[in-house]
Amino acid sequence: MAEELGSTEREIIAQRQKKAEALRALGVNPFGNGQAPRNVAADLHARYGDAPADEIAKDPGDWSVAGRVLAVRSFGKAAFLRVADRSGEIQVWVKKDKVGERGFEIFKLLDVGDLVLAEGPATRTKTGELTVEARAFTLLTKSVRPLPEKWHGLSDVEQRYRQRYVDLVVTPGVAATFRKRAAIVSGIRRFLDARGYLEVETPTLHKPEEAGGAAARPFETHHNALDLDLKLRIATELHLKRLVVGGLERVYEIGRIFRNEGIDRRHNPEFTSIEFYQAYATHEDLIRLTEELLHRLAVDVTGSAKVTFQGQEIDFTPPFPRFSMLELGARALGLTPEDALAGKGLAEAVARAAARENEKEGAWKLEQAARRSPGEAIAIAFEVFAEAELPKDRPAFVVDFPIETSPLSRRRDADPRLVDRFELFAAGMELANAFSELNDPDDQRARFEAQVKAKAQGDEEAMPYDEDFVRALEHGMPPTAGEGIGIDRLAMLLTDSPSIRDVILFPLLKNRD
Numbered sequence: 001m002a003e004e005l006g007s008t009e010r011e012i013i014a015q016r017q018k019k020a021e022a023l024r025a026l027g028v029n030p031f032g033n034g035q036a037p038r039n040v041a042a043d044l045h046a047r048y049g050d051a052p053a054d055e056i057a058k059d060p061g062d063w064s065v066a067g068r069v070l071a072v073r074s075f076g077k078a079a080f081l082r083v084a085d086r087s088g089e090i091q092v093w094v095k096k097d098k099v100g101e102r103g104f105e106i107f108k109l110l111d112v113g114d115l116v117l118a119e120g121p122a123t124r125t126k127t128g129e130l131t132v133e134a135r136a137f138t139l140l141t142k143s144v145r146p147l148p149e150k151w152h153g154l155s156d157v158e159q160r161y162r163q164r165y166v167d168l169v170v171t172p173g174v175a176a177t178f179r180k181r182a183a184i185v186s187g188i189r190r191f192l193d194a195r196g197y198l199e200v201e202t203p204t205l206h207k208p209e210e211a212g213g214a215a216a217r218p219f220e221t222h223h224n225a226l227d228l229d230l231k232l233r234i235a236t237e238l239h240l241k242r243l244v245v246g247g248l249e250r251v252y253e254i255g256r257i258f259r260n261e262g263i264d265r266r267h268n269p270e271f272t273s274i275e276f277y278q279a280y281a282t283h284e285d286l287i288r289l290t291e292e293l294l295h296r297l298a299v300d301v302t303g304s305a306k307v308t309f310q311g312q313e314i315d316f317t318p319p320f321p322r323f324s325m326l327e328l329g330a331r332a333l334g335l336t337p338e339d340a341l342a343g344k345g346l347a348e349a350v351a352r353a354a355a356r357e358n359e360k361e362g363a364w365k366l367e368q369a370a371r372r373s374p375g376e377a378i379a380i381a382f383e384v385f386a387e388a389e390l391p392k393d394r395p396a397f398v399v400d401f402p403i404e405t406s407p408l409s410r411r412r413d414a415d416p417r418l419v420d421r422f423e424l425f426a427a428g429m430e431l432a433n434a435f436s437e438l439n440d441p442d443d444q445r446a447r448f449e450a451q452v453k454a455k456a457q458g459d460e461e462a463m464p465y466d467e468d469f470v471r472a473l474e475h476g477m478p479p480t481a482g483e484g485i486g487i488d489r490l491a492m493l494l495t496d497s498p499s500i501r502d503v504i505l506f507p508l509l510k511n512r513d
Contacts, residue, residue, distance in 0.1 A: 009145075009146065012146050013144055013145060013146075016111055016142065016143070016144045016145075016146075017144060019109040019111065019142065020142045020144065022109050023106065023109055023139060023142065026102065026105060026106060026109075028106055028138065028139060030139065030141070030142035031141055031142065032138075032139075032140050032141065035066075035117055035138070035140060036066070037064045037065050037066035037085075037117060038063075038064040039063050039064055039065050040065065040085050040086060040087035040088075041065060041067070041083070041084075041085050041087050041088040041089055041090035042087035042088050043063070043087075044063060044065075044090055044122055044130055044132070045088065045090075045130065047061070047122075048122060048124075048130055051124070052124065053123060053124040053125075056122055056123060056124055056130075057123070060121030060122045060123060060133075061121060061122055062119070062120070062121060063119065063120065063121065063122055063132050064117070064118075064119045065083065065085065065090055065092070065117070065118055065119075065132055066083075066085060066115065066116065066117040066118075066140060067083040067084045067085035067089075067090075067115065067116070068083065068084050068085075068113065068114070068115050068143075068169060069081050069082070069083055069110065069111075069112055069113065069114050069115075069116055070082045070083070070084050070089070070112065070169075071112065072110065072112060077095065077096040077097070077104070078093070078094065078095040078096065079093075079094050079107065080092070080093055080094075080125075080129075080131070081093075081094060081110075081116070081118075083116065083118070084169075090130065090131070090132060091125070091129045091130065091131040091132070092116070092118045092131065092132050092134055092137075093123070093125070093131045093132065093133045093134060094107050094118070094134050094137055095133075095134070098120070098133065098134060098135055099134050099135065099136060099137045103134075103136065103137045103138070106137065106138060106139055107137055107139075109139065110139060111142075111143060111146070112143075112146070112147060113143030113145075113146060113147045113169075114139055114140075114141065114142055114143045115139070115140045115141040115143070116137065116138065116139050116140060117136075117137070117138050117140050118132050118134040118136070118137050119132075119134065119135055119136040119137075120132050120133045120134045120135035120136065121133055121135070147166065147169060147170055148166065148170060158509065160174075161501050161506075161507050161509055162509060164505050164506055176495075177491075177495045177497060177502065177503060178503075178505060180301050180491070180494060180495050181487075181491040181495065181503055183300065183301050184297055184301055184487065184490060184491055184494060185254060185272075185487060187296065187297050187300050187301065188254070188274055188293070188297070188485075188487075189254070191293050191296060191297075192250075192252050192276060195250070195289075196250050197250040197251060197252050197276060197278075198248055198250060198251050198252070199251075199252055199253065199254070200240070200243060200248070200251050200252070200253055201253060201255070202233075202236050202239035202240060202243075202253055202255075203233065203239065204232060204233050204255070204256070204258075205221070205223070205230045205231075205232065205233075206218075206230060206231050206232070206233050207228065207230060207231075208229060208230075208231055208464060209464050209465060209466055209467065209468075210238065210239075210464070210466055210468070210469075211231035211233065211234060211464060212234075212235070212237075212238055212463035212464050212466050212469075213233075213234060213235030213236065213237035213238045213408070213463070214234045214235040214237070214259075214463075215461040215462070215463070216234040216235075216259040216260070216261060216461055217234075217259065217260040217261060217460050217461055218231035218232055218233075218234050218258065218259070218260060219231065219232040219258050219259075219260050219269075220232075232258035233257060233258065234257060234258065234259050235257060235273075235275070235484070236253045236255060236257070236273075236275045237275060237408065237482065237484070238408075238466060238469045240252075240253060240275055240276075240277050240482070241277060241437060241469070241472070241477060241480065241482065242469065242472045243277075244277050244279055244477055244478065244480050245472045245473070245475055245476065245477045249278070249279035249280070249478070250276070250277070250278050250279065251276065251277050252274060252275065252276035252277070253274070253275055253276075254272065254273075254274045254487070255272065255273070256270055256271070256272055257270075257271055257272070257273050258270050259271075263508065265498060265499040265500060265501075266429055266489065266492075266500055267500065268488065268500050268501065268504055268507050268508060269508055270504075270508060271486065271487075271488045271500070271504070272486075272487040272488055273484050273485065273486055273487060274484065274485050274487060275482065275483065275484040275485075276482065276483055277437070277480055277481070277482040277483075278480065278481055278482070279478040279479070279480050280478055280479055280480075281479070281480065281481040282420060282436045282479070282481050283420045283421060283422055283434055283435050283436045283481050284420075285481055286422075286434045286481045286482075286483050287397060287422060287434075288318075289483075290424060290432055290434070290483065290485075291318035291319060291320055292318065294316050294395065294431075294490075295316045295317060295318055297490070297494065298316040298494060299316075301494045302494055305317045307493060307494060307496075308496060309427050309492075309493050309496050310427070310496065310498055312392050312393065312427065313393060314392075314393060314394065314395065314426055314427060314493070315393060315394055316395060320394060320395045320396055320397055320424070321391060321394055321396050321397070322396070322397045322398075322399055322422075323390060323396055323397070323398050323399070324337075324398075324399060324400040325378065325379060325382045325398050325399065325400050325401055325402075326340070326341070326378060326400040326401075326402065326418065327400065328382050328385075328386035328389070329377075329378035329379060329380075329381040329382035329385075329386060330378060330381075331386070332353060332381040332382065332384070332385035332386050333346070333349040333350065333352075333353055333377070333378070333381050334349050334352060334353070335349050340374060340377075340378050341374055341375070341378070341402065341417050342374065343374040346370055346374055346377060347370065350366055350367060350370040350377060350381075353366060353381060353384075353385070354366050354367055357384060357385075359384070362380075362383075362384040365380050365383075365384070366380045366381060366384060372404070372454065372457070372459070373402075373404040374402070374404075375402025375403060375404030375405055375417070376402070376404050376405060378402050379401070379402060379404075379405045382398075387425070387428070388428065390425050390428075392427070392428075394426075395424055395425065395426040395431070396424070396425050396426070397422045397423070397424055397425075398422060398423045398424075398425060399421070399422045400418055401418060401419050401421040401422075401423075401435075402417060402418060402419075403416070403417055403418060403419050405419075406419040406421050406435060407447040407448070407450070407451055407463060408435070408437065408438055408444075408447070409421045409435035409436065409437070409438055410435065410436040410437060410438045410439070410440075411438075411443070419435060419436075420435055420436035421433075421434065421435035421436070422434055422435070426493060427493060429489050429492070429493075430486070430489075431485060431486060431489055431490055431493075432483055432484065432485045432486070433483065433484050434481065434482060434483030434484070435481065435482065436479070436480075436481050437477070437479075437480040437481060437482050439473055439476075439477040439478070439479065439480065440473070441470050441471075441473035441474045444469070444470055444473055445470050448463065448464075448465040448466065448470065449465065451463040451464070451465070452464070452465050488500050488503050488504060491503040
């Protein structure tokens with residue numbers, strides 16, 4: 001914005017605008033169209049590699065490249081430009097005796113940040129740089145606003161997120177991070193497509209009674225034409241399971257999810273997940289599938305099953321170890337699993353645990369959970385005390401979830417107090433959540449009713465009662481297992497990015513005011 005500019009930047013913009021007028025006087029539209037390169041930088045590197053200059057001279061080719069100018073070294077009647085395109089960088093050599101008087105006049109109106117087109121043979125300079133020796137040169141787009149020289153400090157990190165279009169140009173590694181993220185998404189698609197899964201799309205706007213599938217607060221909006229209060233989806237689960245009922249036995253959706261929750265380095269209110277559902281499968285089947293999928297992605301994206309994240313090596317070689325939420329949560333409370341599930345001595349145990357918990361929020365969450373049910377107290381005790389003890393060098397499955405924590409999961413036949421569910425953790429983050437799906441409509445109805453009561457008692461993340469989903473189950477859903485994986489967190493791990501904002505192109509930020 002003009003009012004944000006310092007005097008120096010205003011002067012630079014004014015100078016560049018004058019150059020744009022000078023380009024017009026030369027018959028060059030400074031914001032042109034209709035000219036496209038035949039090649040990208042990577043084509044030259046692939047063709048010549050480390051070949052010496054004399055070998056390149058035998059077959060210099062006729063190359064045409066375009067991109068943004070990142071640096072200029074001028075020597076009077078010649079200059080070297082560092083030009084970046086989508087594939088990488090290439091040097092361009094502009095000489096007056098090669099591009100002609102007019103071409104060199106155009107070059108003299110160049111600034112760092114401009115987009116240019118150069119055509120000519122390849123060569124290797126005395127310094128060993130693979131180069132396009134321009135025979136023709138033109139400026140395609142004038143960069144009126146200068147690129148920043150560098151980014152540093154917290155305020156500049158915020159600016160990087162706000163102005164990602166600049167961040168991608170000037171910050172090393174950022175574009176590579178998002179290319180890897182794209183490779184993760186396409187790799188997931190290939191993996192599931194090869195196993196007979198069908199990619200589908202389900203609604204983002206939900207009626208209030210449909211806005212379930214997770215323990216989270218939704219965003220609310222209003223549809224004017226229908227005069228309907230709506231909520232943005234917090235999960236795709238319930239619609240995907242409706243499709244399984246309809247006979248689409250293996251389905252998945254990759255899409256944006258919206259949860260009205262806090263923002264930190266692992267949470268963004270708007271994020272991307274993959275949810276997939278497989279008929280005639282159990283959570284044990286998905287454990288094996290998840291191990292294979294993550295191992296494949298690690299190797300394909302990073303080149304190795306051993307990935308370094310913030311200085312810690314994580315080995316994605318299957319099988320991953322398993323840990324019991326019930327056992328670890330009960331132990332954190334100083335109780336046996338049986339006593340913890342039965343609520344025996346729970347109040348005293350929670351009081352002792354809360355007293356030693358330094359984080360007030362953790363103690364409060366534990367006390368509130370214990371008031372609702374023993375199972376929720378066990379889960380919070382695990383979260384507060386035991387989650388940090390999971391392995392740092394391996395992904396780990398957490399199993400043995402109490403039924404109160406899982407309103408959509410199938411009861412375990414051997415112990416109906418637990419459900420057939422797992423969560424996958426790596427680097428202290430939850431990456432995946434999966435379970436054998438509840439397909440008993442009466443049980444599901446009772447679970448929804450319990451959620452309604454919890455909502456009435458102040459649980460803002462409790463699910464609504466979705467009568468249509470129960471109706472779908474009454475038509476019969478085959479034994480099914482389903483899973484959700486957070487793509488942003490997975491991208492963090494596989495790109496060694498410390499914050500979720502580093503792997504979201506345009507993260508939500510507070511207003512500067």
